[in-house]
Amino acid sequence: MDLNILCYLIPALIMFCCGVYGFITRKNMIAILISLELMLNAVDINFVVFNRFLFPGSMEGMFFTLFAIAIAAAETALAIAIIVNIFRAAKNIDVREITKMKF
Amino acid sequence: MDATIQILILAIPLFMFLFLGLLGKYLSHKLAGILGTTAMGIVTALAYYTAYLYFFSGDPHFQDGTQRLQYIVFNPVWLEFYGNLHINIGFLLDPISAMMLVVITTISFMVNLYSNAYMRDHHGVFEKGFQRYYAFLALFSFSMLGLVVATNIFQMYIFWELVGASSYLLIGFYYTSPAAVSASKKAFIVTRFADLGFLIGILVLSYYTGVFSFMDFTSAPVEGLADTFKISTDTAAAVLVNKFTASPVPMFMGCSVLTWALVLIFMGGMGKSAMLPLHIWLPDAMEGPTPVSALIHAATMVVAGVYLVARLFPLYLQETAALEIVTVVGALTAFYAAMVACAQVDIKRVLAFSTISQIAFMMVSLGVCRPEYHHGVGYMASMFHLFTHAMFKALLFLGAGALIHAVHSNNYTAMHGLRKYMPVTHWTFLIGCLAIAGIIPFSGFFSKDEILTACGEYSTLVYIWMSAVAALTAFYMFRLYFLIFWWKEHKVHDPHHAPHDQPWCMTLPLIFLALVSCVAGFIPFGDFVTFNGEEHTFDLDWTVAGISLTVALISIAVAAKMYMKENPLPDKMAAALPRLWDWCYHRFYWDELYMFITHRIIFGLVCKPIAWFDRHIIDGTMDAFAAITNKASCAIKGLQSGNVQTYVWVYLIGALLLGTVTYICLL
Numbered sequence: 053m054d055l056n057i058l059c060y061l062i063p064a065l066i067m068f069c070c071g072v073y074g075f076i077t078r079k080n081m082i083a084i085l086i087s088l089e090l091m092l093n094a095v096d097i098n099f100v101v102f103n104r105f106l107f108p109g110s111m112e113g114m115f116f117t118l119f120a121i122a123i124a125a126a127e128t129a130l131a132i133a134i135i136v137n138i139f140r141a142a143k144n145i146d147v148r149e150i151t152k153m154k155f
Numbered sequence: 156m157d158a159t160i161q162i163l164i165l166a167i168p169l170f171m172f173l174f175l176g177l178l179g180k181y182l183s184h185k186l187a188g189i190l191g192t193t194a195m196g197i198v199t200a201l202a203y204y205t206a207y208l209y210f211f212s213g214d215p216h217f218q219d220g221t222q223r224l225q226y227i228v229f230n231p232v233w234l235e236f237y238g239n240l241h242i243n244i245g246f247l248l249d250p251i252s253a254m255m256l257v258v259i260t261t262i263s264f265m266v267n268l269y270s271n272a273y274m275r276d277h278h279g280v281f282e283k284g285f286q287r288y289y290a291f292l293a294l295f296s297f298s299m300l301g302l303v304v305a306t307n308i309f310q311m312y313i314f315w316e317l318v319g320a321s322s323y324l325l326i327g328f329y330y331t332s333p334a335a336v337s338a339s340k341k342a343f344i345v346t347r348f349a350d351l352g353f354l355i356g357i358l359v360l361s362y363y364t365g366v367f368s369f370m371d372f373t374s375a376p377v378e379g380l381a382d383t384f385k386i387s388t389d390t391a392a393a394v395l396v397n398k399f400t401a402s403p404v405p406m407f408m409g410c411s412v413l414t415w416a417l418v419l420i421f422m423g424g425m426g427k428s429a430m431l432p433l434h435i436w437l438p439d440a441m442e443g444p445t446p447v448s449a450l451i452h453a454a455t456m457v458v459a460g461v462y463l464v465a466r467l468f469p470l471y472l473q474e475t476a477a478l479e480i481v482t483v484v485g486a487l488t489a490f491y492a493a494m495v496a497c498a499q500v501d502i503k504r505v506l507a508f509s510t511i512s513q514i515a516f517m518m519v520s521l522g523v524c525r526p527e528y529h530h531g532v533g534y535m536a537s538m539f540h541l542f543t544h545a546m547f548k549a550l551l552f553l554g555a556g557a558l559i560h561a562v563h564s565n566n567y568t569a570m571h572g573l574r575k576y577m578p579v580t581h582w583t584f585l586i587g588c589l590a591i592a593g594i595i596p597f598s599g600f601f602s603k604d605e606i607l608t609a610c611g612e613y614s615t616l617v618y619i620w621m622s623a624v625a626a627l628t629a630f631y632m633f634r635l636y637f638l639i640f641w642w643k644e645h646k647v648h649d650p651h652h653a654p655h656d657q658p659w660c661m662t663l664p665l666i667f668l669a670l671v672s673c674v675a676g677f678i679p680f681g682d683f684v685t686f687n688g689e690e691h692t693f694d695l696d697w698t699v700a701g702i703s704l705t706v707a708l709i710s711i712a713v714a715a716k717m718y719m720k721e722n723p724l725p726d727k728m729a730a731a732l733p734r735l736w737d738w739c740y741h742r743f744y745w746d747e748l749y750m751f752i753t754h755r756i757i758f759g760l761v762c763k764p765i766a767w768f769d770r771h772i773i774d775g776t777m778d779a780f781a782a783i784t785n786k787a788s789c790a791i792k793g794l795q796s797g798n799v800q801t802y803v804w805v806y807l808i809g810a811l812l813l814g815t816v817t818y819i820c821l822l
Binding site for chain 1: 792793795796797798799800803804807
């Protein structure tokens with residue numbers, strides 16, 4: 053059977069929407085972080101797919117995705133460190149309780 | 156020619172200023188004084204050597220037969236703009252600069268030596284800031300030396316401003332006294348105002364002629380010798396013909412721009428030399444230490460204006476209208492200052508007004524000088540008087556300093572009858588008075604006689620006017636002399652603290668300057684300084700000399716009659732002419748007039764409305780902007796709640812809306 057582009061884009065869209073939903077509804081910061089990763093990976097899939105279908109001869113999209121994954125890993129490490137520190141200070145990682153950064 | 160000596164003449168005072176100014180506080184007071192004095196002594200020796208070489212060595216660079224030449228010792232480019240527009244800093248040797256080198260270094264050395272003792276109290280304790288004082292003296296000498304050797308008008312302007320700045324520092328030396336502070340500010344602002352005219356004059360002149368260098372204005376190069384020029388009025392005329400008559404002469408308000416340029420340059424000279432409307436800073440400058448007054452009034456600062464006119468004299472000769480202005484301003488100032496000097500109580504103020512009057516003599520002498528009158532005697536007389544006046548006025552000021560140091564007051568009312576207590580000061584002061592009054596054989600007689608001869612050649616009116624001023628000069632100087640040293644017995648409150656002569660380093664300069672004042676008149680000045688460098692022997696005109704001598708003697712006799720012994724005559728005369736006495740005593744209310752103009756008219760009618768506009772309209776607009784921004788941010792700050800998920804909601808909805816709108820539009 054012939055796989056067309058939608059077979060990839062629709063799962064990626066579903067993944068992205070799950071990420072957004074999770075980001076908005078979860079209270080736990082770790083869960084929010086996971087949701088964030090979900091969105092990021094959905095976008096990565098899009099990159100690869102568009103590269104494969106629109107510009108079959110080139111590899112830029114693939115490499116771009118590799119970079120994005122590496123940066124995402126670094127970002128996650130940073131976010132985890134921030135969350136650990138917040139937990140140490142506030143004994144809590146409920147995002148709705150942590151509202152000190154405002155006017 | 157090797158330029159080491161000339162470089163050192165400028166470098167040593169500058170180095171001493173930096174050294175004493177930066178490291179002075181780590182030196183002892185005594186060492187700082189000795190260092191400053193020694194350095195000035197070395198500079199004096201070098202300047203004497205330079206002047207000796209210039210006048211007597213007969214080097215072809217300096218002299219061509221009987222004509223003295225101008226020689227540029229060094230002249231490197233200091234600031235380069237583009238093309239031929241550049242400013243040089245150089246060293247010009249010519250008759251007047253060589254003479255000024257001698258005058259400045261002599262007086263400055265005497266003042267340095269004298270200050271070692273003057274700047275202490277009776278117990279020998281040095282005054283606070285003694286090292287700073289010596290640093291400033293060195294700066295002052297440096298600026299004035301740089302001014303007189305300037306090779307171009309811009310270098311002169313730079314050092315001119317330096318002279319102004321260093322006089323500001325020295326007049327305000329006692330910076331804890333409000334009078335000294337306001338006097339220094341006044342001196343700076345008034346001379347600065349005049350310098351504005353000078354600067355505009357320079358710009359006008361150089362814009363139309365395209366040159367800065369004095370040599371290009373006033374001299375012609377000598378064939379076969381590099382850097383050597385001879386003074387030539389033809390060059391001045393040629394500059395004007397090429398620049399001003401090739402096209403129609405540029406006019407401004409009925410006068411040619413050249414007249415304007417020269418008058419504006421003279422305005423700078425009026426400020427520095429304290430000529431009539433701009434004289435008000437000089438009497439107040441007495442707030443500085445007395446040796447500084449000697450330096451300002453004798454050798455530096457006030458003669459700068461005369462020197463400037465003398466330097467550009469061939470140009471002034473092309474524009475006799477400007478020279479007539481010089482004459483009129485000088486004559487009015489001379490008479491005014493002499494009148495005021497007759498009624499002052501503070502001895503330093505009498506001397507200050509006599510300085511104004513004598514400088515005005517020099518200005519008049521330049522103003523009446525024409526080559527056709529007696530081989531341009533006025534120019535030589537002016538420079539001669541500058542020389543002799545420097546010596547006897549420094550003598551008088553240093554003598555006044557010795558008196559003030561002895562009795563702790565500036566007023567003659569605290570002195571009276573000091574002749575027995577301070578014999579050295581008395582005799583030297585008497586010599587100074589005789590010299591300034593013009594009594595043969597003291598130096599002032601000869602120079603003043605040449606000036607009066609020059610005035611007589613020019614016009615009888617000027618001659619009579621200046622003779623009257625000379626008579627007044629003799630009168631007020633001897634009034635001062637008799638009131639200080641005679642009048643009545645000095646009241647000594649405590650026999651252990653009777654006034655006495657000062658230590659050797661204060662009396663030595665007095666004696667030296669008195670000796671110079673005795674012999675300087677016999678210098679054949681025409682052999683050294685003339686308007687075109689040509690040596691010329693000027694004979695004394697005995698008719699003029701006899702008349703001026705008689706007038707001076709009569710004035711001295713009148714002064715002796717009025718002030719030698721205590722008597723009610725002076726009070727009676729003051730009471731008989733109350734209006735005149737009041738006007739003289741209050742200096743013809745010039746200060747009040749300036750206060751009125753600045754405070755009532757400029758501050759009240761011009762500055763106040765401008766200040767109101769600035770505070771309310773300009774500042775008000777800016778304040779309104781700030782207030783609006785502040786209000787708006789207060790109103791919307793609640794949106795930043797700190798809840799991250801709310802932000803994401805808002806962002807998501809916004810993004811979706813934007814996407815929808817774009818989609819609809821694209822359809």
